[in-house]
Amino acid sequence: MNHFRTNLGRTTLAVAGATVVAGVSLAAFAETRHPAVETLVEMGYPAPQEGELVHIPPTMADLEASDLHPETKQVIRRGYDLFTNTQQLRGENVFNDMNCSSCHLGEGRQPFSAPVWAAAVTLPNYRGKNDHVNNLEERIAGCFAYSMNGTPPEYGSDDMLALTAYHQWLAKGAPMYPDQPIYGRGFPHPDRPEELSYENGQALYAENCAVCHSEDGSGLYQDGEYVFPAPWGDGSNNWGAGIVRLFTAAGFIKNNMPLGQPLSLSDQEAWDIAYYMNSQERPQDPRYTGDVAETLERFGPTFHRHSLYGQEGPNGDILADHANWGEKGDEVKPWNVGQPRFEELKAQ
Template sequence: MIRTLLQTALSGALLTWACIPAHAQPNDAAAQDYIKTLTDMGFPAPKENQLVHIPPTMEDLEDADIHPELKRVIRRGYDLFTNTQQLRGENVFNNMNCSSCHLGEGRMPFSAPIWPAAVTLPDYRGKNGHVNSLEERIAGCFAYSMNGKPPAYGSDNMIALSAYHSWLATGVEMYPKQAIYGRGFPAPERPEELSYSRGKELYAENCAVCHQEDGSGMRVDDQTAYPALWGDGSNNWGAGMVRIFTAAGFIKNNMPLGQPRSLSDQEAWDIAYFMVSQERPQDPRYTGDVKATAEKHSNFHKHSMYGKVRDSDGRLLGDHDNTGSKPFLKPDNIQPRSFK
């Protein structure tokens, strides 16, 4: 009963948006309805030169003129994306699903919809300093956000996830010249000051009912209903969500669930500051010294609290060897690339 109620609440939060038909062109009535739905929810309207894409749904897949075997693989990718916990203990070592961050089955704008990855990769990525493929980008999510080990490149599961990404990008040209509307977790302008204590109070008022006071989230029947935001069940210190601006963008545009953009910019940043100032499993790139690791990856960690002293108690964040429930530090299939 509890599980059913949670699923209903989650799906209901995105119901209005999900009912907009796919494959609409920018000037179609469906596209205009899509944009109106988003603007009515408080999201900005697309700029004149932005690419607006309405990803197809799994219902659209049934009518698609593609090979039945490809349909089966796409369905498998969807299943893995929305229930990544089925890989727990093998590829996933925390309480996260891919859809924990990429809401609306990876289709929701302003919640890092996943289809742009299929049409903008391969591309250079500053996080690891080389050109990444779509599979490598997915692998990074497993290594950091799932605190796990990616499925092998070219494996059935990796191909299925890649196929689902590509299916959602149906109709979009490769390397689009226009900026993509609703891409990523766009953050509001950062306030002059962030408050840990105010963020703690706001978290208790707005977030704890789902994610618990200790940030551990909620699981029902061994399935994640609401993900852990910190602690052993959450992402590790290398995940994109530990960057304050990323967390602030996600919170502003998506939280509380079903009430997007209801928090002020200051409130979103303060909650993000509090959330990313909590401990979590070690960054897989850890060298044995948190300060040295933070410095080595300063282009990433300059935006996080990793290797910094928390104001509330003077704790040096990330100064530990804890890898959560994962019995290793770094996945053996995450390696540098030189193309030489």
């Protein structure tokens, strides 16, 4: 286990240690709070609202104690291993310094850090990013294409099956297509301040973030081993990843950063750091048409209206006005980008 994964284990918000059965879900009421949720509230996170779905994902220890077939357990273990050490697919499916657990902290279980079990019970569903109904495999494929700046494992492949099995294991006990809002889902973002400050974000980044992610945003390696991810540059996610949206970055930072000190930054500070971080260059969006203005015209009304893509950067240059694809170069094309689906249904 590398240093990064060990640190995540220490800062998982007591959810893992508090799980007592393999998957617990309940509609939230004050008198039925799970101990893990009590810990979250003590740390400053909001208490569940009445009627919210609270799900405590099972652990890998729960997996070993379960009655699942040994072969099934083996596949779920493989999914866990891929999720927490996606770098083992470097050069094949991953072309940057990211693991799945770089964004989905606590092994994908942590509330307010986009816990991934929610995808397993809310998909298939429509996704505006690609304008069609996505299943769980396609949602994971999107993370490879954008957040990993790579190309996904094929549908139905051993690696994709393992990843989906791990997601579904974490969802054990949660209802499919829940009618209630999900407690701790996504990266809930604070209200956006009236003004954002690049200069303040730069100073705050140097003070709070650079020790792990480096002054130049290149991340941190120790003895040649990946430790902390790069928030920008060729080792980071590309311009199509969800975290390039300012509100997503602000929500992640507010709820999870600095690591081990969640909720320690003010709303303004979280937004300013997000603004500074997302004003830096990174590999091109795989949906790039060859012209940044044309790409912005196509995706500006939807996805990129929340990012700085195609806007003037701190040096006066237009952000993303380049054909830099990072480590993957221009030969690797993610197979899942721009693939329409259900065209015959839309034609009816």
